[in-house]
Amino acid sequence: MSKRIPRAESQARTRERLLAAAAELFAERGVNGTSVEQIAERAGYTRGAFYGNFAGKPELVAALLNERTQHEYAELRAIADGPDPAAALRDWHRRRTADESAWLTLRLELLLYAVREQGPVRDSVRSRERFARDAHAAGLRHQAGAKAPDDLDQLALIVHALEDGLLIQRxxxxxxxPAEAVVDAYLRITRAWLE
Structure with a gap:
């Protein structure tokens, strides 16, 4: 006799599978080229299961970006608190670069969708980008300690934009x-700015 999965756990699994299916399809076909039905079918569910978890594609787009941002933030916090942040950051970027093409394709697609759609999706993406810049600024403050300059928000913006540009170039x-281009550029810029 199989053990019954609690409803909350079952719903969380359904949501995860829908997000994973959407990520694959959006990277392959674009947000506008993917239907709710295709997402549900790829995940192995019905249209009703999709709408039981998301109000529509805009909410799903926001959820995808938020999920990735929170995951990366947690990883980077652990790196910043570790014994050798620079070495750990290099290792993290090497691992990240291995699957970066798929994530970059998806991220650019989601950003383009947000720019075109405006409204709540754009607001969600704007919040995600601010969160990422704030995370960079927090890391820089941690790195600089008492010597932190007043313009760290500007440096965080530059680092964030540079990272995006280098990932596209890669x-x-x-x-x-090289896979370490982002880390090398980050270290050069921050050392010059913070010294």
Whole structure:
């Protein structure tokens, strides 16, 4: 006799599978090229299961970005609190670069969708980007300690934009842009800015 899964756990699994299916389809076909029915089918559910978890694609887009942001933030917090943050950050970027092309494709698609759609989706993406910049600023404050300059928010914006640009360049030309390019640029800029 199989053990019955609690409703909350079952709903969480359904939501996870829908998010994973949407991420795959959005990367393959784009947000506008993917229907709710295709997402539900890829996840192995019905349209009703989709709407039982999300009001529509805009809410799902926001959930995908939020999930990824929270996951990365938790990983980076652990790195910042570790014994050798610079070495750990290099290792993290090496691992991240291994699957970065798929995530970058999805992220760019979600950003384009947010720019086109405006409204709540754009607000959610804007919040996600602010959260990422704030996380960079917090890491920089932690790194600088008492020597932290007043303009760390500007440095966080530059670091965040540089990271995006380098990841795009790496996706387009991985032979010319090494996996550690983001970390190297980050360390050079922050050292110069914080010294």
């Amino acid at each position: 996706a387009l030309d991985p032979d010319a842009v």
